[in-house]
Amino acid sequence: MEFNLSPVLAFLALAVVVSHAALSPEQYWNYVLPNTPMPKAVKVLLHPGKGMEYMFYFMENKGTSVNVGGGGVNVNTGKGKPGGGTSVNVGGKGGGVSVNTGHKGKPVYVNPGGFIYNYAATETQVHDDPNVALFFLEKDMHPRATMTLHFTENTETATFLPRQIAQKIPFSSDKLPEILKKFSVKPGSAEAEIMKNTIKECEQPQIQGEDKYCATSLESMIDFSTSKIGKNAYAISTEVQKQTPEQKYTIAAGVHKMGGDKSVVCHKQNYAYAVFYCHKSETTRAYMVHLEGADGTKAKAVAICHTDTSAWNPKHLAFQVLKVEPGTIPICHFLPQDHIVWIPK
Numbered sequence: 001m002e003f004n005l006s007p008v009l010a011f012l013a014l015a016v017v018v019s020h021a022a023l024s025p026e027q028y029w030n031y032v033l034p035n036t037p038m039p040k041a042v043k044v045l046l047h048p049g050k051g052m053e054y055m056f057y058f059m060e061n062k063g064t065s066v067n068v069g070g071g072g073v074n075v076n077t078g079k080g081k082p083g084g085g086t087s088v089n090v091g092g093k094g095g096g097v098s099v100n101t102g103h104k105g106k107p108v109y110v111n112p113g114g115f116i117y118n119y120a121a122t123e124t125q126v127h128d129d130p131n132v133a134l135f136f137l138e139k140d141m142h143p144r145a146t147m148t149l150h151f152t153e154n155t156e157t158a159t160f161l162p163r164q165i166a167q168k169i170p171f172s173s174d175k176l177p178e179i180l181k182k183f184s185v186k187p188g189s190a191e192a193e194i195m196k197n198t199i200k201e202c203e204q205p206q207i208q209g210e211d212k213y214c215a216t217s218l219e220s221m222i223d224f225s226t227s228k229i230g231k232n233a234y235a236i237s238t239e240v241q242k243q244t245p246e247q248k249y250t251i252a253a254g255v256h257k258m259g260g261d262k263s264v265v266c267h268k269q270n271y272a273y274a275v276f277y278c279h280k281s282e283t284t285r286a287y288m289v290h291l292e293g294a295d296g297t298k299a300k301a302v303a304i305c306h307t308d309t310s311a312w313n314p315k316h317l318a319f320q321v322l323k324v325e326p327g328t329i330p331i332c333h334f335l336p337q338d339h340i341v342w343i344p345k
Contacts, residue, residue, distance in 0.1 A: 022164055025218040032222050032231060041237035041338050042218065045160045045274045135318045138305045138330040141289065143253050149291075150246035151238065151299060153337055160274040163217035171216055171275075173199050183272050198269045202277060207311040212279040215266065221276050225264040225342040228280045232345050236288070238335050240299040247294045254290040259343025261285060265304055268338040276340070283308035286341050289334070302341050305332040 023031060026046055029038060038046075136147060161169075170179050176196055177187070185192050202214035211228065215221035226233055236258070263286045266278040287303040306312075310327030312319070318331045335341060 022162075025160055025162055028163075028219045029222060032226060033233070036234050039235050039237040039340060040239055041268075041340050042235065044338075045158075046218070134334040134336070135321050136332050136334075137322060137324075138285075138332050141251065141255060141287065141303060141305075141332060143251055143255065145251045146248050147251075147291075148246060149249050149334065151240045151243075151301070151334075151337060153240075153243050158271060158273050158275075160218045161216070163219040166216040166220075166273070169216075171199060171202075171214075173203060185272075194270045195272065198271045198275060201269070202275075206279070209283060209308070209311065210279050210281050212277070214269070215276045215278055216273075218274075221266055221278060221340075224278055225266070228264050229259075229262050229342060229344050233342050234345055235340050235342050236302055237340050238299065238301045238337050240301075240337060241297045244293060244295060244297050247297075249291040249293050249299065252290040252292055254288070256288045258286045258288055258341075262344055263304075264342040265335070266340045266342070268336075281306070285330075286343055287332075302335040302339075303332050304335060304341065305330050 026038075029036075029042075134149065140147075169182070173196070176199065179185075179195065179199075180187055180192055183195075185195065206212040213220075213224045215224055225235070261282065261284065262280075263284055264278055264280045265284070265286075266276040269275045269277055283306060285305045285307065287305065289301045289303050291299040291301055293299070307330045308327065309316075309318075309331055312326050314326055316326075318324075318333065319326060322331065324331070
């Protein structure tokens with residue numbers, strides 16, 4: 001699926017003027033977080049291919065086309081082939097709003113709501129969501145423990161837009177018809193429902209003890225996270241040596257607690273461009289867990305443990321999978337590879 005954004009080009013053209021005076025997302029990272037490594041989960045959303053500066057260059061110089069990444073952000077500003085008119089495709093093949101779990105002929109639209117506290121899982125999600133296997137109890141996280149896991153990689157990555165562009169694109173339920181029109185998404189389609197749900201989840205009130213924010217750019221994610229845990233912070237994501245089918249993993253010698261009890265977790269949402277649901281809770285613990293698969297594949301997995309789940313939706317995915325009640329026992333989950341945790345250094 002392609003998002004044709006001809007009406008949005010005015011937003012992009014205006015942003016080009018601002019871009020020369022503003023920092024790029026990567027420059028902003030280096031300015032706010034000097035000497036702080038950028039995790040892979042962020043890098044792949046910034047530079048899937050050539051880089052956003054090429055988009056600005058071609059827009060200013062009326063070039064024919066530029067493809068930022070392997071299906072990341074495609075800009076076609078020339079007359080004639082391909083496309084003829086002016087179009088922008090943000091999000092890549094499939095629009096960046098779908099996830100294929102690898103089951104042949106069975107694409108599943110994975111709802112990241114499994115990591116949102118007030119989300120009630122459906123029966124379909126309990127059976128089909130690959131994130132189901134990522135939930136476990138804290139007491140089961142110790143060296144030599146085994147878990148059957150599948151760390152899926154979302155190859156349909158929707159890239160970050162620079163903040164000066166993202167701020168000019170509506171992001172609210174009352175503007176949904178306008179948003180769908182700008183992205184050439186048919187109302188009532190699967191893609192439209194996914195975008196609608198992402199916005200709706202972002203607009204849901206936070207639960208007691210939670211501080212939440214949906215970041216529509218890397219710059220806004222940095223600002224929110226550092227405002228909660230300070231600028232002396234770093235970001236970490238799960239990294240797997242290679243993609244494998246679901247298999248048994250053994251926890252190696254290392255289970256390292258990170259950042260005390262202070263962290264911000266950002267979950268990548270399904271949308272036309274990169275949007276992260278970020279939240280800070282006073283009742284979480286973050287760990288780095290070293291895993292080794294049955295086939296020898298090594299992984300450094302970020303685990304988040306929630307010590308108080310009493311305010312969660314009783315039908316949350318974790319309760320249904322682990323067969324426990326809200327508020328009774330710490331619940332943990334590994335972060336998928338495209339999610340991020342921010343912790344103090």
